[in-house]
Amino acid sequence: MxxxxxxxxxxxxxxxxxxxxxxxxxxxxxxxxxxxxxxxxxxxxxxxxxxxxxxxxxxxxxxxxxxxxxxxxxxxxxxxxxxxxxxxxxxxxxxxxxxxxxxxxxxxxxxxxxxxxxxxPEVACTVWSNIVMTAHLQEGEVFLQHGGSSGIGTMSIQVARALGARVAVTAGSAEKLERCRELGAEILIDYKQQDFVEQVKDAADGRGADVILDVIGAKYLARNVSALAPDGRLVIIGMQGGAKAELNIGALLAKRGSVIATSLRGRxxxxxxxxxxxxxxxxxxxxxxxxxxxxxxxxxxxxxxxxxxxxxxxxxxxxxxxxxx
CATH class of the missing domain: 3.90.180.10 (Medium-chain alcohol dehydrogenases, catalytic domain)
Structure with missing residues (x-):
């Protein structure tokens, strides 16, 4: 073959x-x-x-x-x-x-x-295992997806909406953000022009995101923790922005937050x-x-x-x- x-x-x-x-x-x-x-x-x-x-x-x-x-x-x-x-x-x-x-x-x-x-198969299993089976996204919660126009992102937007969550996404162009909106995202963030921490908090009455699905990794770690709501769950599934970063444990403790890293292939x-x-x-x-x-x-x-x-x-x-x- x-x-x-x-x-x-x-x-x-x-x-x-x-x-x-x-x-x-x-x-x-x-x-x-x-x-x-x-x-x-x-x-x-x-x-x-x-x-x-x-x-x-x-x-x-x-x-x-x-x-x-x-x-x-x-x-x-x-x-x-x-x-x-x-x-x-x-x-x-x-x-x-x-x-x-x-x-x-x-x-x-x-x-x-x-x-x-x-x-x-890959996006369905990745998204469902992470935002449902691991992060337990609930109806009415705020969900943030980095890279909303990616294969993972276009699936997670639809799944989160089906679960009754409010969906926030980051993407790098107006065209990509518009496609995310068509799929059900309501909080649209151009990461090249806007601070996603501020945008998510503003849209969520200052609370932040209950669940974040992150493909960036080290580059976004500190800002993701800042963007979490109380009892929020950050799930990291990629390292496009690097593999090593410092974590402010105090900031995480103050929010009773969770940081979870997963992969599908090695299971x-x-x-x-x-x-x-x-x-x-x-x-x-x-x-x-x-x-x-x-x-x-x-x-x-x-x-x-x-x-x-x-x-x-x-x-x-x-x-x-x-x-x-």
Missing amino acids: RAVTLPEFGDECVLTLAEVPDPQPGSGEVVIDVAAAGVNRADLLQRQGHYPPPKGESDIPGLEVSGTISAVGDDVDGWSVGTEVCAVLAGGGYAEKVAVPAGQLLPVPSGVSLIDAAGL DKADKERIVAEVRKHLWPLIESGQIKPVIDRTMPLDQVADAHRLLNDSTHIGKVLLTV
């Missing part, structure tokens, strides 16, 4: 389309003939040598796919050859075929195309299965009803993977970028 390989680490030019052996399903696994794969910032980090796959997982980049089951291993119940699915992966998605544990499969939601479904299979099951039970019906929709910026063929990585690096997209196979 064809797959994107990494003979070395570096810029987009190291991404190499090559012939590699077809995967075989192990016990509890299925093989998917891939229709499309989502492109995520974690893939860019892996390409640069900063985010290796967990031990024993594929070195091929790609954390989510959609496609059709073509083989089923032993001890798999409820899935059969020919079923259209999407899946969250620990790696291997930039390929014509991928083996995946059956517990990480999701059916393609009714009303969503097979290609567009590739943009759902064990049982934990991922638990998250996927919760997403299928609670979030999938919202997608199938049309209340929440995948936001796809564009699709690109697999042999244009370098251009797809450049697009994500430049942050000119809104929503998900997909590679078609």
